[in-house]
Amino acid sequence: MSAGVLEVKDLRVYYHTSHGTVKAVDGVSFSLAQNERLGLVGESGSGKSTTGLAILRLIKPPGKIEQGEVRLDGIDVLGLSEAEMRRIRLGALALVAQGAMNSLNPVMRVGDQITDALVDHGVRASAREYVDRIGQLFERVGLRREIANRFPHELSGGMKQRVCIALAISLRPKVIVADEPTSALDVVVQRQVMDTLADVQTDLGAAVILIGHDMGLMAQFVDRLGVMYAGELVEVSPMEDVYAEPLHPYTRLLIACLPSLEQKGVFTGIPGLPPSLMSPPPGCPFHPRCPHVMERCRIERPVLRQVQSDRWVACHLFGGEAGAE
Amino acid sequence: MTALLEARQLTKVFGGGLLNRRRTQALIDFSLRVDTDPPSITAIVGESGSGKTTLARLLLGLIAPTRGEVAYLGKTFQSMSGEERRAFGRDVQVIFQDPYDAYNPFYKVDHVLAKPIKNFRLAASRRHGLQLIEEALEAVGLRPEDTLGRYPHQLSGGQRQRIMVARALLPKPRLIIADEPVSMVDASLRATILGSLRKLNREFGISLLYITHDLTTAYQISQNIIVLYGGSVAEAGDVELVVQQPKHPYTQLLIGSIPSPNPRHRWTARRSPTDAGALAATNGSCRFVARCPYAMPRCRELHPPFFQTDEHRVVACYLHETAQSTSVGAMDEVFVR
Numbered sequence: 001m002s003a004g005v006l007e008v009k010d011l012r013v014y015y016h017t018s019h020g021t022v023k024a025v026d027g028v029s030f031s032l033a034q035n036e037r038l039g040l041v042g043e044s045g046s047g048k049s050t051t052g053l054a055i056l057r058l059i060k061p062p063g064k065i066e067q068g069e070v071r072l073d074g075i076d077v078l079g080l081s082e083a084e085m086r087r088i089r090l091g092a093l094a095l096v097a098q099g100a101m102n103s104l105n106p107v108m109r110v111g112d113q114i115t116d117a118l119v120d121h122g123v124r125a126s127a128r129e130y131v132d133r134i135g136q137l138f139e140r141v142g143l144r145r146e147i148a149n150r151f152p153h154e155l156s157g158g159m160k161q162r163v164c165i166a167l168a169i170s171l172r173p174k175v176i177v178a179d180e181p182t183s184a185l186d187v188v189v190q191r192q193v194m195d196t197l198a199d200v201q202t203d204l205g206a207a208v209i210l211i212g213h214d215m216g217l218m219a220q221f222v223d224r225l226g227v228m229y230a231g232e233l234v235e236v237s238p239m240e241d242v243y244a245e246p247l248h249p250y251t252r253l254l255i256a257c258l259p260s261l262e263q264k265g266v267f268t269g270i271p272g273l274p275p276s277l278m279s280p281p282p283g284c285p286f287h288p289r290c291p292h293v294m295e296r297c298r299i300e301r302p303v304l305r306q307v308q309s310d311r312w313v314a315c316h317l318f319g320g321e322a323g324a325e
Numbered sequence: 326m327t328a329l330l331e332a333r334q335l336t337k338v339f340g341g342g343l344l345n346r347r348r349t350q351a352l353i354d355f356s357l358r359v360d361t362d363p364p365s366i367t368a369i370v371g372e373s374g375s376g377k378t379t380l381a382r383l384l385l386g387l388i389a390p391t392r393g394e395v396a397y398l399g400k401t402f403q404s405m406s407g408e409e410r411r412a413f414g415r416d417v418q419v420i421f422q423d424p425y426d427a428y429n430p431f432y433k434v435d436h437v438l439a440k441p442i443k444n445f446r447l448a449a450s451r452r453h454g455l456q457l458i459e460e461a462l463e464a465v466g467l468r469p470e471d472t473l474g475r476y477p478h479q480l481s482g483g484q485r486q487r488i489m490v491a492r493a494l495l496p497k498p499r500l501i502i503a504d505e506p507v508s509m510v511d512a513s514l515r516a517t518i519l520g521s522l523r524k525l526n527r528e529f530g531i532s533l534l535y536i537t538h539d540l541t542t543a544y545q546i547s548q549n550i551i552v553l554y555g556g557s558v559a560e561a562g563d564v565e566l567v568v569q570q571p572k573h574p575y576t577q578l579l580i581g582s583i584p585s586p587n588p589r590h591r592w593t594a595r596r597s598p599t600d601a602g603a604l605a606a607t608n609g610s611c612r613f614v615a616r617c618p619y620a621m622p623r624c625r626e627l628h629p630p631f632f633q634t635d636e637h638r639v640v641a642c643y644l645h646e647t648a649q650s651t652s653v654g655a656m657d658e659v660f661v662r
Contacts, residue, residue: 186372216584269517
């Protein structure tokens with residue numbers, strides 16, 4: 001994985017609760033190139049959202065970033081002061097949160113909310129310039145300029161989500177983290193919001209991390225896919241390869257259980273349940289559910305290693321020296 | 326033959342009172358017969374605001390229609406005796422969307438399973454009751470020893486939803502109405518729950534009304550499908566026909582918007598206008614006219630009736646007028662049996 005706009009190395013986020021330590025993210029590494037769209041997919045509790053929030057340093061207690069490195073253009077994000085971090089958020093690293101549309105202030109016109117964010121990030125301009133700038137932002141996300149004068153309750157879910165995208169791109173960030181940006185939206189509206197996100201991403205040349213559980217959405221949007229399981233990345237590969245030939249047994253099952261319109265199949269779920277993150281099984285976290293489990297999987301945790309030119313997988317089926325870790 | 330459950334020109338209007346002048350037509354002139362011989366799976370698909378949940382609530386008698394009626398074995402809710410209402414409560418079961426809301430966190434999950442046994446006096450003894458519960462849990466792929474005696478928070482969302490399916494199975498119903506049963510569980514568990522539902526249909530002869538916004542799962546599980554838009558039926562019939570060769574412009578938009586997990590099959594639907602969700606005023610025009618790329622003057626004047634385009638399909642759209650026109654209410658006559 002070559003140096004890119006964003007480098008994440010051995011990121012670990014633990015939640016310290018009265019019952020014990022929950023290892024929500026446990027050693028995640030990846031890099032993101034300029035203009036790239038990376039997907040993070042996984043079941044609920046796999047650590048995908050926590051990874052996204054940790055990149056923006058938005059983990060709240062009892063959660064804590066225990067270890068790791070997040071470098072944005074070479075700058076160590078985790079080492080910045082809180083004041084510097086505030087500037088970088090939105091300025092260089094933007095978030096479109098899950099249910100972002102519900103985070104709009106209900107008693108403030110949506111345009112003014114973006115103006116506020118700009119002022120807070122040191123943009124100084126005349127009132128007319130603000131109106132103009134916000135008008136442009138709204139047009140870019142496919143909304144009419146007048147929408148800026150509306151209140152959130154006057155907008156549909158899809159429109160609100162596009163306002164949030166306008167806010168996210170208002171300072172031309174280098175990386176946009178989109179955490180399930182279309183959950184709770186209908187498919188037709190979802191399509192529009194994703195098209196909008198794709199358009200602004202191309203415009204800005206920003207990189208996007210799309211977090212979600214819908215493999216269909218991933219297939220339509222991302223270039224490269226990271227599959228998360230129990231706080232770890234188990235596979236990182238180009239999207240087309242993941243679909244055509246998934247390597248990790250978990251990815252294989254995940255793809256096999258997708259319902260599609262192309263084929264009426266038998267319903268195959270993945271047997272078993274995701275492990276407890278408080279006391280994960282020894283060895284590979286997927287071994288209790290894995291159809292290819294070997295003796296080694298019960299003892300030794302596989303590390304993410306390169307198995308083809310651009311494909312990475314954490315599984316003992318793909319070799320690696322015994323006891324390498 | 327009397328239908329098990331029949332909706333006759335159901336219409337539900339919300340609002341429009343003295344204080345709230347805005348009227349919302351949630352469901353317009355909806356008619357459907359559900360027979361249980363042979364047992365069937367019918368999907369009702371629509372986006373938010375399409376009227377699908379209103380329909381479920383009307384069919385269950387939880388709300389009263391503005392016009393029209395629901396009949397169970399030929400009797401409307403008003404004309405049923407207490408005994409008949411009990412029979413309805415036993416024969417028609419429901420599974421709701423949220424597997425979290427249905428539980429009281431202070432009770433073990435056994436409680437939610439023991440309740441129907443008590444209410445409908447299904448078991449002769451305690452032991453017999455336990456046996457019924459265990460059979461129902463096994464039918465949905467749960468191990469009784471891992472499930473019973475636990476509190477709701479100790480189980481996953483998928484397990485909780487499967488317990489709800491087991492609960493619906495206990496009174497040996499003839500029809501289950503499932504309203505978005507898998508929209509809140511992970512993809513890997515979705516298949517398992519849908520598998521359980523289909524098993525109920527095949528092995529226990531229970532008919533299923535599967536209400537969802539997710540066309541993909543609807544396609545996987547059902548024989549016939551009804552596509553709702555803005556409270557009225559856009560297209561209905563054989564699921565293979567409707568999904569593989571959609572004829573109504575709305576069904577086409579909906580199917581074209583589904584993201585395929587195959588990255589080589591890119592999104593194809595034309596981009597729809599930005600004011601998506603706009604409904605035509607309730608002046609009797611086609612409900613989809615504001616978003617329809619093929620809208621004609623007459624679409625604004627009169628809501629189209631059903632046109633039967635194939636042996637097993639009807640479409641409510643003037644684009645398909647050349648086909649033989651069938652009368653309103655005959656939607657289920659074209660269904661695959």
